[in-house]
Amino acid sequence: MGFTFKPYQLEGLLVVEGSFFPDERGVFMESFRENELRKAGIPPLVQDNLSRSQKGVLRGMHYQIKPSPVGKLVRCVRGKILDVVVDIRKKSPTYGKWASIELGDEGNRMFWVPEGFAHGFYTLSETADVLYKVSGYWAPEVDRGILWNDPAVGIRWPSDDIRVSPKDAKLPPLSQADNNF
Secondary structure (H helix, E strand, O other), X not given: OOEEEEEOOOOOOEEEEEOOXXXXXXXXXXXXXXXXXXXXXXXXXXXEEEEEEXXXXXXXXXXXXXXXXXXXXXXXXXXXXEEEEEEOOOOOOOOOXXXXXXXXXXXXXXXXXXXXXXXXXXXXXXXXXXXXXXXXXXXXXXXXXXXXXXOOOOOXXXXXXXXXXXXXXXXXXXXXXXXXX
C-alpha cells in the first residue's frame, strides 16, 4: 500500500492519494499512515474533527494565528465538497491567492493545508461529512478567519446559494484580518 504526495497550485499544499481497493463486497483502504506523512513533511497530527453539512453550506475561511497555528489534512468521507484555501503568509509570492479542489467519498484522496492558509469548504452534495486531522489543538484565543466572499481575494464559489454561520458572515476581509503569518 502507500501514499503519494503531489504539490498542488500554491507552495505548501499537497494532494495526498492513498491506495484504494474496491471489489464486489465494498472497499478497503488505509486512511492514515503517520510514517509516510512524516516523510512527506507533514507534522504530527493530534486531533480529529468531523463536520457534517447540508448542500449549500459554506464553512470558512478559518485559521489559527501564532503561537498555535494548525495545519489540516482534509478528507471528505461522505458526499462531495469544494475545499478552498487562501494563502495568508504575508511574505509569500502567492499571498492573497486562493486554490480549490473537489474532495469526495470515492477513492482515497486528501488535501494537506499547512499553517499560513485560511481554509473553508462548500458542500456540493446533499450531505457531506468532512474529517480533518489537525497538527494542533483548537485554541479559541487564536481562532481567526477571513470573509468568505472578500472581493479582493475573489474566490469563485460554485453557486450563489450559500449558507454561512453568523460568525463566518462577520469575518473581516483579508486586508483587515488579524494575521501574524
